[in-house]
Amino acid sequence: MPSPIVLQCSKALADRQLTVAFVESATAGRLSAEFSMCPESGSILKGGLVCYDASLKENILHVPKEMLRRFTPESAEVTRELADRLQTFIPADLHIAVTGLTCPGGSETPEKPVGTMFIHLFTRGKSVAVREVFSGSPEEIVLQCIDRTAVLILAEVPVISEQL
Template identity: 40%
Template sequence: MIQKRANGLIQFMQKEGLTLVLAESMTCGLAAMKLSSCIGVSDVLLASLVCYTPKAKTQLLQVKPATIHSHTCESREVTRKMALNLSKPIKADVYAAITGLASSDGSETKDKPVGTVFYAIRYKRKTHDFRNVFRGTPLEIKTKATGELYHLILKTIQKPEPE
């Protein structure tokens, strides 16, 4: 399922002439790795940055420490900043960021249990936010989250523009 979604995303983006940059936290490069098996990936995927720790998010993606302190590393707000700030070092058509909790060593709460994943997809100067909760082992959660990332990117870029 995950490879089918990866292939579909790359085929569509290649056909449309779109490029992609990723910022991954919880998936630790899994999203880029799965895309790398697709024919045409070199036309689409420009870069992927793994920013697993708060320090990496602040130093590499310029997420303000205050944002992380106020909202935690695994939050909508931090994920939005990750996607937005990806556009500073490299130009692409689509920027996507993913953060979340695959195991119980993060900022989980009753409202944000293990398995919670945040996505931010920036396309045509608009950032689209998504949240999902998955169940399973840490690897199963990361795999499901990666497949959903591909689906959400495709859904965002296929969405017709309002007239």
Template identity: 35%
Template sequence: MSAARLLELARARGVMIATAESCTAGLIAGAITEVAGSSAIFDRGFVTYTNAAKAEMLAVHPRTIQAVGAVSEAVAREMAEGALNRSAADLAVAVTGIAGPGGSEHKPEGRVCFGLAQTGRPTHAETMEFGAIGRAAVRAATVAHALDLLIARLSSP
């Protein structure tokens, strides 16, 4: 239902949205476009699963990835800004994380970093620790949180 709410809010504000996805591989774009009428508010989605794709498609700086790793707020921020700059959107959400199985002591399974970029506003980044709840559950939680971030941004003045 949150994708329908997002559509309603974005349409009322005349906002176009783009997505930049790594660990969800297009699931956020899919959730948005599942709603009839989404073409009025959804411009495009970037699926950048590899580091090379992040650099080529979204202008994420390879030095950022080398310095802090792909699963980081810095990379999520650059992904969101890249999606905004390489689309006709006014608002972009980005996700990069470890859906599992696996992970490490420093980057555990279930860690997902989010970026939210909007024309004329500072870019926001945050990290969620969903835990080792399984790949499908991490990806579903990531989609839900990304939609919530978009809705919250469109609901604020």
């Protein structure tokens, strides 16, 4: 069962006849799955891509190899690029990318510890970036990130609605 904030977000999107598409790395499809279990999923969720491995970011979404090397696959810059490139693959009102570090073994540093998650949203020419550091198990980090993504969408939905 999706969290209350995801259910609220789904309803808000449906009430405004808005659609969403996701490209996921660290959440590995869980974000799309949570939204797919909402009663409004058929009218709001366009789909998603899972690009967990950096090679998929490069080979499917054509993120430049140099960008991945320079910033790391789990970075604000790459997350923005993923959200931007998703727009050419899946038509939707909101395009959202998520990357991050849910467990050791990635690009973690003292400045970017495990639990650091990046979210980027594109909608109608607007771009919004979020960086959060969560704690807990990998699943707890993913679920916190999903809820934070829903909060981000809820913050943007009224703005989008005014542009309609």
